[in-house]
Amino acid sequence: MKKAFSDEDLIKNLSLYYLNRHLKKKPIEKYHRAIDESSLHDREKYRKKSEILLLNAFMHHFPRVQFEDLTCESPDFIATLDDKKIGIELTEVINHLEMKKMESSLNKIFRQAEILLEQENTTKYRGVYFLEFQPNLKFHNPEDQQEIILSIYKSIRRNRPTGHVRNIRKSFHRRNVFITHEYNMNLFDELCSAKIMELIEKKNEKFPYYDSSVDECWLVIVSDMNSLASRYTFIRDKEQLREVRSPFHKIFHLENLCGNLTNIK
Incomplete structure (x- = not known):
């Protein structure tokens, strides 16, 4: 249940x-x-x-x-x-403190991209993806969020950074698709x-x-x-x-x- x-x-x-x-x-x-x-x-x-x-x-x-x-x-x-x-x-x-709101929006973006990839082919895309983004992105704007989700989706499918994604690396995971921020974002x-x-x-x-x-x-x-x-x-x-x-x-x-x-x- x-x-x-x-x-x-x-x-x-x-x-x-x-x-x-x-x-x-x-x-x-x-x-x-x-x-x-x-x-x-x-x-x-x-x-x-x-x-x-x-x-x-x-x-x-x-x-x-x-x-x-x-x-x-x-x-x-x-x-x-x-x-x-x-x-x-x-x-x-x-x-x-100024990062708190942005991080909340970013986590929602990650989850939407994860759902898209899992619905398409969980087995093919399973793993943990660490992403770095282009500077000056606006994560709060709904229109920009959709563009960022699409960039993440395309980057993972193509296994290379695309659009708003500046860098991407992947680690093995045996179950699902997980997306998170890169650790060396210099923030x-x-x-x-x-x-x-x-x-x-x-x-x-x-x-x-x-x-x-x-x-x-x-x-x-x-x-x-x-x-x-x-x-x-x-x-x-x-x-x-x-x-x-x-x-x-x-x-x-x-x-x-x-x-x-x-x-x-």
């Missing part, structure tokens, strides 16, 4: 993690099944699954962490580690420490309302490197993070693609 709420974006994220060979497959699948079996609304299930994916790299640094409550809210998850009950609050730091630079500190201050204000039954409460700040809006190449003024004051017992910044972890507190 087809689910009422689509998991297409989540499946795409999983596929990208498989390509990077960082996915801890068995625990992720176990946690996703547990979320599916919960009484959460489908949209909340999708959100929780996405959050667990962001924490995949975190599990590599803390392999003994076992998540017990996947559906709580304040904090986002409750886990156990070395006989301690740990609350984990997860939040994403957005590095390029990303520094992540200012002030953005991380501002996020911590906002979470500090909510700390009194978190579950007080846990032994410790950790804050995990994630830069989602699969997102145009979150990517960065280095953290500027990193030494300022040593000045952070917070009631959280531990604070980490996590880059989820290669798994780089910064211990802030």
Whole structure:
């Protein structure tokens, strides 16, 4: 029976993690099944699954962490580690706010192109396609969107860049057609420490309302490197993070693609 709420974006994220060979497959699948079996609304299930994916790299640094409550809210998850009950609050730091709207439009464009190719011949075109576009494209205009979709469609069919597509490369995937942005689009630079500190201050204000039954409460700040809006190449003024004051017992910044972890507190 087809689910009422689509998991297409989540499946795409999983596929990208498989390509990077960082996915801890068995625990992720176990946690996703547990979320599916919960009484959460489908949209909340999708959100929780996405959050667990962001924490995949975190599990590599803390392999003994076992998540017990996947559906709580304040904090986002409750886990156990070395006989301690740990609350984990997860939040994403957005590095390029102006990219957020554009990325949303771009993901819709990708999905429309994926549907066209899958309807034509999924077996022939299956794979993950990383695209780079010509400069100054307008992704919000409906007319321009149709032209971009057509350019993507033709580029993948011909296996060479066409129209609005500047560069294309393909990686193997055994199931479907997935389209995403190229990683070296030169849009990303520094992540200012002030953005991380501002996020911590906002979470500090909510700390009194978190579950007080846990032994410790950790804050995990994630830069989602699969997102145009979150990517960065280095953290500027990193030494300022040593000045952070917070009631959280531990604070980490996590880059989820290669798994780089910064211990802030």
